[in-house]
Amino acid sequence: MSDTIIHALVLIQNWGEGDDIISTLKSDKHIVSIFHIMGRYSFLIDANFDNKEQLSAWVGRMKSIKLQSGTPAIISMQTQRIIDVHKQKEAYSLADYLSMSQRYHFFVKIDNPHHDEALLKLLSKSPIVSSILHVQGENSFTIEVIVGDYDDYRKLLLEMKQLKTIHHIETQEVISVVKYRNQVVGEGGGPVTTDTDIRELYTL
Numbered sequence: 001m002s003d004t005i006i007h008a009l010v011l012i013q014n015w016g017e018g019d020d021i022i023s024t025l026k027s028d029k030h031i032v033s034i035f036h037i038m039g040r041y042s043f044l045i046d047a048n049f050d051n052k053e054q055l056s057a058w059v060g061r062m063k064s065i066k067l068q069s070g071t072p073a074i075i076s077m078q079t080q081r082i083i084d085v086h087k088q089k090e091a092y093s094l095a096d097y098l099s100m101s102q103r104y105h106f107f108v109k110i111d112n113p114h115h116d117e118a119l120l121k122l123l124s125k126s127p128i129v130s131s132i133l134h135v136q137g138e139n140s141f142t143i144e145v146i147v148g149d150y151d152d153y154r155k156l157l158l159e160m161k162q163l164k165t166i167h168h169i170e171t172q173e174v175i176s177v178v179k180y181r182n183q184v185v186g187e188g189g190g191p192v193t194t195d196t197d198i199r200e201l202y203t204l
Helices: 019-026 052-063 094-098 116-125 150-161
Strands: 006-014 031-037 043-049 074-087 104-111 129-135 141-147 168-180 183-185 191-193
Touching: 006 019, 006 052, 019 031, 019 043, 019 168, 043 052, 052 074, 074 116, 094 168, 094 183, 094 191, 104 150, 116 129, 116 141, 116 150, 141 150, 150 168
Parallel strands: none
Antiparallel strands: 006 043, 006 074, 031 043, 031 168, 074 129, 104 141, 104 168, 129 141, 168 183, 183 191
16 A cells, blocks of 8 residues: 555446446546455445545546446445455455355445554454454445355354444445456456556555
């Protein structure tokens, strides 16, 4: 994570299947990774921008995308600046995601307004928590969970709730990984590196 770049998680809710949206997002130079998720939103995006003006212009372009009917393709967007990265997958690629069909994959939004130390200690030591991001906005942290046995995730949820400082937890299951660290799924079903140089500025 770079201190001179604005790193952001962006949640997008769109109409229908959104093939046009996916094509636009996959080729966007600001977007590092795209996860298709269940829940209130359709996509969770890891993106970066040089400054606030660039971010504002990008949000405007996203909101201006129209369906063939003329209806705005994006229903709603939520942008959260990433304050800090407490845990991150170092050696991971799109191929790793594509090969883990037998595992559960979630993003979890945690609203923990006070006493972060106990929560971070719990999450950092958990082997099923792959990423921990401290973010601005309606929740304090967004974490990534990859687990083979769902009961292990239930145990983590119980441990978090015992801290008594958490106001809300929202789980978003990942349906598919559309783009990851500048790789997309090619026509043959395998990872293909896009032409855009993202300077390895990823947070997930």
